[in-house]
Amino acid sequence: MRRRRQSEEDLHNKERWLISYADFITLLFAFFVVMYSVSSVNEGKYKVLSETLTGVFNAPQRTVNPIDVGELPSASGTGQGDGVILLPVIEAHRSPESAQQARSDALRVMADQLALEFEEFIEQGVVTLETSDEWIELSLSNSLLFGSGDAEPHFDAFTVLETIARVLENGDNALRVEGFTDNRPIRTAAFPSNWELSTARAAAVVRVLAIEGIEPARMAAIGYGEFQPVARNDTEAGRSRNRRVVLLISRDASIRGVMR
Template sequence: MYRQRRFKQQTQPEELNRWLVSYADYMTLMFALFVVLYALSLLKQDEFTALTDSITKVFEKAPRGEANFEHLSLTPIAVNSQLATANAAAATLIAPEAALTNTAPLSDIRQQYLGAPLNTIEQDLRTALSDLIDQGVTKLVEDDDWLVIELNSALLFASGSATATSSARTVLQEISKIINPINNFLRVRGYTDNIPIRNELFSSNWELSVARATSVLRVLESLGTAPQRMAIEGFGEYYPTADNATASGRAENRKVAIAISRFGYQSAAPAFTEQNDVLEQQLQQVTQADGSIQVVPLPGGGIRITTRRDNPDAVTERQDP
């Protein structure tokens, strides 16, 4: 006869703290989210705009009716420029001091105010210059900081001349309708081929490129483009975009480019005008009582405007606290 043993079943306590695992995961995700949001809030406005423009270019669809991919600017020069920009950004993260020595100035544009978006300007220019783009005498090239309108010299000038033709004024008039309402900086750049020129007007290709850029700038100024937004750059034969060994390459290198910066010009005149108005009101308030004004220099710098003449040396004798 077997004696049956009764095993006492021990009841295990129920786990009531399992919710802490999910709660900890949730708090970790929330912490990571707020760290990313804080990092985005520290970005500068121009850097954030450049980032959004780059992302927009990647996902931007091609316009209907265009069989080529010219609007993507996937030329070797543009690709090399983008690769150089990416390498410079990577070098900045690794060694900022070394990266600063390799960066080129932005054509001496010191006012870092964003102008009109380059994507919108490019669309308007493609619509206005569609016939010239189809004929191959005009190109639109966009990189990180510039939208460049390349105009063939045969469209603007006679051979060996820097005097703008009537057709040049017609083309520039269409361009001015788009670039005049915006405040973006403009750089008019002249280029030539490598065939030397020497005549009574120009002793080198450099002078010819500068003269042609100047002529285009003068036409734009006469059409109402603000002169404080523009500057001239002459590159001569030293920055070719095509092979000068062929006739077609030399024809492509003879051009004038209008570069539109993503930065815009902002005049400081309204601020000074407002300050002058405040000073004028203060002077009027002072002269209403006595009719005379006394300007007293302060020991720590600056001046004091007063009408009191009972003790003129009181201000100068007072010592700084």
């Protein structure tokens, strides 16, 4: 019995090398799999790399004159001189003509937006809109904004002024607000004449627009009283047309440059 047990143990010990050999073969197989994976070319990445290198080497020349290695260009650009390197100047700004044209185009877009927003009021005749390459004239009847003899905007006026502010807020265009009255005299403690009334109405519009987000530095308020009528004052219809607030929206950003 003892001899048999010893022979079984000897046979078991002799076959232990198979375990180590199997582990070695497994590791070797894994090694070759990894090496194959690393050496496999990703066609998509190779294509991107190829196109990138092609674009770099085929890119157009970006300097006025190429500089050879070891040479320093002179001030005259001949490659000889006192060693001062001049970089090419790139024009970063538009010409004045193209800049003005761009602002005129933006002004027309703004006019189209106002026309769309106030289409119903324009059809009713209580709002008029005139445009040119240099300015927009938006005329609002006083009935949209104020009560008779009053310079405090009524409730419905805020919706109108909010709409205007929404159109103007993304630009830097200068805005001049002008107040006008009819020729009927007014003598109150607050408004001794139509001068004060028209100016107070223009200032009230400016104040609301500033609250709605328009930069105050862009705006000015002016009162003309009864002295710039657009219709006769001997009829109610004419007087109604003369009682108005006009917003002059300039193509330019300077408020002092808003002229007609």
